[in-house]
Amino acid sequence: MLSILEGLDDYNNAGALLGLDALDDAELLGALRKMPAIKRQKTINKLTSTGPASRGSRAEMEKHFGELPEHIKAGLAKHELRLADTVIYSIKPANSKTIKMFETQDDKQIGLRNISNAKLPKNQALLVSGIVLLAGTSVDNTTDKIMATNFVGIENYPAICTGETDLKANKKQIFPETSNKVFKTSNFHYVPLGYYKLANPRIIIDDILVELTVQLGTMDGLPANTYIYVGLHGTITTP
DSSP states (O other): OHHHHHHGGGOTTTHHHHOGGGGGOHHHHHHHHTSOHHHHHHHHHHHHOOOOOSOHHHHHHHHTGGGSOHHHHHHHHTTSSEEEEEEEEEEEEOOSSEEESSOTTOOOBTTTBSSBTTBOOTTOEEEEEEEEEEEEEOSSSSHHHHHTOOOBOGGGOHHHHTSEEEEEETTEEEEEEEEGGGGOOTTOTTSOTTEEEEEEEEEEETTSOEEEEEEOSOOTTOOTTEEEEEEEEEEEEEO
16 A cells, blocks of 8 residues: 555546545555655645646546546556557548548558557556547558558648547547537647647547547548548556
8 A cells, every 4th residue: 555655646636546535444544654744744635636737638637537447547556557648540531421530340550540449458548638630642542652641731621621520439429520620720830730629638448439430511622542630639548
């Protein structure tokens, strides 16, 4: 228990990893009594603090510690898992009006996507802080050419701009059907290309289907071999 408490120094809102009600637990109280007075008070302050002092998506993740599965909370507290920046991405052809960017038959492949079967690996939980949507035209539909495609802002693809995008996890909406025009950021000098920051970040946990769908109202004017890139930017738990 002492080792777990020492590990909590890495996190703001650390009490959420144990559960604030755990302060009544006999083992926890015993571990606190064994600490020097100053360290004990600092640990109690850390456990009961809810004010996120971290920045960016890490701070958002720490606010949502209470929503993590118990095995992931335990892994973070014991330093078996840590928090890391990430972008979960996928590339798919814009060859129909409905483009499912993550599908159960997908395999992980560098340059095309970095998860398999539309699920995060075991012991990983992702706080989705923002979404990236880009498009590009490949020379042809061979894998190497798709990987070598120059993905740019959707401003160059009016049919994509007038479409909609939504994100679900376990059938629950994270980003409801929203106009793709929110991804037109080429004139925003302080925003990454094609990036939309979520005002309400949400967590996706391991073994839950990730469903991001791009819907097009029309395919008129789309060049042959047009591909769409989506990225889920945020903080993830990782070994």
